[in-house]
């Protein structure tokens with residue numbers, strides 16, 4: 001034993017440094033789930049974990065689940081089974097017990113199947129209210145400790161651009177509307193708004209960190225309230241933050257949108273896009289769904305937005321085959337999809353959710369009819385989407401570069417313009433008017449020259465000479 005100043009010197013630790021623990025995420029569902037995964041991934045990465053794809057060996061598998069439809073339930077179970085199989089295979093292969101791996105199941109599937117799910121030595125079941133504490137829960141578990149989660153549903157770090165170029169900012173959670181088809185209030189809880197000061201702090205941190213596009217996200221943001229600050233007041237304050245960024249709203253209910261909110265679309269940072277959930281164009285069906293607006297009110301909001309910005313990108317959600325929906329009522333929805341020229345339509349065949357009121361309603365529509373109606377809306381909305389996107393040919397867009405791909409002797413830049421329409425630009429060093437190709441997370445002005453093929457046609461563009 002060697003001594004130094006009388007103190008035994010520690011033999012140099014010649015063992016190879018323990019490799020960074022590996023973590024994999026699988027995420028289903030809404031923008032809020034995507035945000036929460038991005039934020040959790042940032043937390044683990046900052047703590048030295050290595051992010052790996054979910055089909056690779058990992059020490060921790062996080063499944064951020066969804067329960068909004070039966071199909072989402074099936075997918076959540078499949079992801080859980082796959083992750084658990086990976087862990088048990090490691091076990092069976094005789095991997096040392098401390099490296100067997102851990103599965104963390106969180107998200108809305110947990111809250112809708114509480115009684116059927118419980119944690120064990122290899123699976124941590126974490127409900128939405130504790131999702132923000134997953135890093136602490138995993139660290140405790142890996143060190144054989146048990147902790148009681150603390151903190152609020154907003155205690156997530158600002159996501160670094162691990163998975164997405166744009167940065168999502170959570171401003172609200174939960175919902176009190178109880179639409180008759182919807183399970184979300186049962187799994188995300190009562191509506192709660194994040195304090196405005198916290199939102200502005202997160203926005204500043206993101207902008208200082210280089211974020212160029214911010215997306216406000218929540219469950220029912222139009223109901224945002226912090227003292228006398230309503231959603232429009234919050235958006236106004238975000239737009240007032242210094243920095244070269246643009247702001248987009250992820251998804252919104254069409255009620256509660258005041259005139260101030262409409263005026264905000266004149267602000268240069270505000271993206272002229274809104275995902276405004278219509279669900280149906282039939283007044284009788286909207287009543288049966290217990291939606292908080294009539295379709296004529298919805299149409300009035302859409303027309304106000306288009307009067308202000310003719311190429312405003314309005315996207316929406318549509319449910320078909322809701323109990324009692326007649327052919328005529330379905331026809332009303334089809335006509336509205338055409339007339340309002342939605343930039344994109346998420347179409348859902350009605351899906352029974354246990355615990356919701358619609359499950360007990362008469363007039364059940366056969367699955368076959370629901371599927372046929374959904375296919376009809378999808379086909380029409382693809383035609384309408386192409387018609388809408390052709391409006392941009394000959395215009396200039398401000399592209400935020402999200403991906404730069406090498407393609408033989410040129411680069412292909414991909415991203416979205418301010419209207420949230422996908423754009424593709426080819427950059428050839430030999431012909432480009434600018435010596436340096438644009439980089440990821442950079443704004444570039446582009447000239448829209450054409451439109452691609454397929455059901456999600458991408459705008460084809462060239463770099464503007466002003467770039």
Ligand code: SF4
Nearest residue numbers: 175177178179182184
């Ligand atoms: S507004 Fe309706 S559809 Fe949206 S989350 Fe709330 S209950 Fe569900």
